[in-house]
Amino acid sequence: MPVTSVEKDLDALTMTVVADFPVPVHRLWDAYADPRQIEKFWGPPGWPATFTRHDLAVGGRSEYVMTGPQGERSGGYWEFLAVEPGRSFEVRDGFTTPDGAPDAELPSMRMVYDFEPTDTGSRLTTRTYFPSLGELEQLLSMGMEEGLTAAMGQVDAVVADLASFAADLPAAAQLLGDTQVRVSRVIRGPVQTVWDAHHEPALLRRWMLGPDGWSMPVCEVATSVGDSFRNEWERDGGGGRFGFTGELLESAPPRREVTTERMIGTEGPAAVNELTLTPVDGGTLLTLVVTYPDTETRDAVLATGMVDGMETSYARLEAEVLTPA
Incomplete structure (x- = not known):
């Protein structure tokens, strides 16, 4: 004791x-x-x-x-x-x-x-x-x-x-309730730099791409509460275009923001994303709590391999944006 x-x-x-x-x-x-x-x-x-x-x-x-x-x-x-x-x-x-x-x-x-x-x-x-x-x-x-x-x-x-909380672990998801999931990862960089990488279009286009072979031709960042954002991806060489849009609900740079998110071309309630950046030993703890309209939607999104795609992007963020040349 x-x-x-x-x-x-x-x-x-x-x-x-x-x-x-x-x-x-x-x-x-x-x-x-x-x-x-x-x-x-x-x-x-x-x-x-x-x-x-x-x-x-x-x-x-x-x-x-x-x-x-x-x-x-x-x-x-x-x-x-x-x-x-x-x-x-x-x-x-x-x-x-x-x-x-x-x-x-x-x-x-x-x-x-x-x-x-x-x-x-x-x-x-x-x-x-x-x-x-x-x-x-x-x-x-x-x-x-x-x-x-x-x-x-x-x-x-x-x-x-x-071992369970080491800075070199990949992104991992934890179910918080019937409709929520929390994705966590330590990003090896300071909070302000990680925040900037999430809010500067030129930087976002370098790392938020998921698997190799994709680009982000549309990257419109919401800068003030009430603004909308829009991100679209397509395969290198064209094809497979998809994207997400939403509204910035809360913002407290450089540590926290809340947005809605909906896949372009779909109907129904949007998900709500709450991003929190916290300084810890080894870098910045990135925590993303996503609240879905219902359990079925949450499980369907997770089944697409969402967390694996996020990990690929976060690894690229560290390697190509946060690591000095």
């Missing part, structure tokens, strides 16, 4: 949990920055979490649901108030209703996570600030202390697992 102390100060309305880990600070930080990793320990044993959004930046937000052994669901959110990469972050932590909205009937709290090196690895100090004594007592009666310490007891196994 990595937790070394738990202190409650009823006068200051705080609870402080200290935990020590035998890994460098950057490894512990990445476990909290990467949604694939944090969801392996954030829920207490028997209540695994699924993060449908994890945007570790000032003004960013995380959204997650913990699922109990009998299918019970408990949702929560973080609003990031301050972030000092590799050293600390501060969030407003609260509960959500079944539809994902903040639950006004339950208290929210402010939590500060401080990461520091030690002689044997790293230390995480988590300090929770409660709005009132009554809300402190309410949350403790709900098992907050036990849940937090139990969750931290699962961190050791995650930070020791270097």
